[in-house]
Amino acid sequence: xxxxxxxxxxxxxxxxxxxxxxxxxxxxxxxxxxxxxxxxxxxxxxxxxxxxxxxxxxxxxxxxxxxxxxxxxxxxxxxxxxxxxxxxxxxxxxxxxxxxxxxxxxxxxxxxxxxxxxxxxxxxxxxxxxxxxxxxxxxxxxxxxxxxxxxxxxxxxxxxxxxxxxxxxxxxxxxxxxxxxxxxxxxxxxxxxxxxxx
Amino acid sequence: xxxxxxxxxxxxxxxxxxxxxxxxxxxxxxxxxxxxxxxxxxxxxxxxxxxxxxxxxxxxxxxxxxxxxxxxxxxxxxxxxxxxxxxxxxxxxxxxxxxxxxxxxxxxxxxxxxxxxxxxxxxxxxxxxxxxxxxxxxxxxxxxxxxxxxxxxxxxxxxxxxxxxxxxxxxxxxxxxxxxxxxxxxxxxxxxxxx
Numbered sequence: 001x002x003x004x005x006x007x008x009x010x011x012x013x014x015x016x017x018x019x020x021x022x023x024x025x026x027x028x029x030x031x032x033x034x035x036x037x038x039x040x041x042x043x044x045x046x047x048x049x050x051x052x053x054x055x056x057x058x059x060x061x062x063x064x065x066x067x068x069x070x071x072x073x074x075x076x077x078x079x080x081x082x083x084x085x086x087x088x089x090x091x092x093x094x095x096x097x098x099x100x101x102x103x104x105x106x107x108x109x110x111x112x113x114x115x116x117x118x119x120x121x122x123x124x125x126x127x128x129x130x131x132x133x134x135x136x137x138x139x140x141x142x143x144x145x146x147x148x149x150x151x152x153x154x155x156x157x158x159x160x161x162x163x164x165x166x167x168x169x170x171x172x173x174x175x176x177x178x179x180x181x182x183x184x185x186x187x188x189x190x191x192x193x194x195x196x197x198x
Numbered sequence: 199x200x201x202x203x204x205x206x207x208x209x210x211x212x213x214x215x216x217x218x219x220x221x222x223x224x225x226x227x228x229x230x231x232x233x234x235x236x237x238x239x240x241x242x243x244x245x246x247x248x249x250x251x252x253x254x255x256x257x258x259x260x261x262x263x264x265x266x267x268x269x270x271x272x273x274x275x276x277x278x279x280x281x282x283x284x285x286x287x288x289x290x291x292x293x294x295x296x297x298x299x300x301x302x303x304x305x306x307x308x309x310x311x312x313x314x315x316x317x318x319x320x321x322x323x324x325x326x327x328x329x330x331x332x333x334x335x336x337x338x339x340x341x342x343x344x345x346x347x348x349x350x351x352x353x354x355x356x357x358x359x360x361x362x363x364x365x366x367x368x369x370x371x372x373x374x375x376x377x378x379x380x381x382x383x384x385x386x387x388x389x390x391x392x393x
Contacts, residue, residue: 027221028221029220029221029222069281072281072311073277076273076277077274080271080273080274098320102273102320103317103320105316106277106311106315106316174380175219175220175384176218176380177377178221179377180374186365187363188365189365190366190370
């Protein structure tokens, strides 16, 4: 596979959220605001890209029996960098994301890519694969956050978009809407793109 | 404000259920909920591990991490504590109760990467709970998770024979059911209000 194919494959065709339903643990909670989702997505892209790179770099020297532990520690190291960076430069966002930045560590996407790709492929390919997976993840987050913020508060990135005539849907601010939106997204994508191949 | 541990316990089961309002522990929730029996096994394991690890992590945080001024390492330390605890439980259970090991043991490795466990420890730090509060919060959240996965497994077994549109089969349907469950749980939120 060429580098471009790897990227497209991991970002769209094999997208972790809609194809394998991985990594939604920490993703849905931040989708009430677009800004939060964007920051979270960027954090995941950074962590997954570099973690995949590092894991792949030392893949030949890691004993199989402890490889899960090694992978988690590498991921945790990068997540701590993201966390400290946010705390230092964007304290307000860091506060509103709460524990969810730390929870990137246990996000199944990172472990999933590490196991499925980075532990078998060379570093540069793994890095690209990680970036793709992170980007696909961010895209889904932004899609859901777009609907939730627009309909729940009438704003986009905190700016008023809909006029005074708009009545906020309070359900969109609450948790169940994220489940419904993700279910609908998966439904639409499955029917549109995957059914034809069968 | 000091919240009574008893209220916190009920609140973490019903009004702020770790899965239905905080979206934690979704991965194993969606993949294991096919059978009621295995859901019960995993749920019990989660309940046990959250209760114990919140207690251990509270002690580790307040007696080691804060005095040594290594708060930036808290994620790594929490993860190691959880992984070590899970491994230890596995060894002890295997040695003393093979029957329990066969019903519960296969789920234990899954738990290390369950976001709910780490999430509960992090919430406990952010909300500044006391030791008793943390333990009841951990136990309540574990029970809440057990309740949620059992409910979903029960509904899914009922749906096995029913018609579901092809695109919605599997994860899509589970998410829809979870959404409706979360909606129902919002009904509890008038009882006790704890953030």
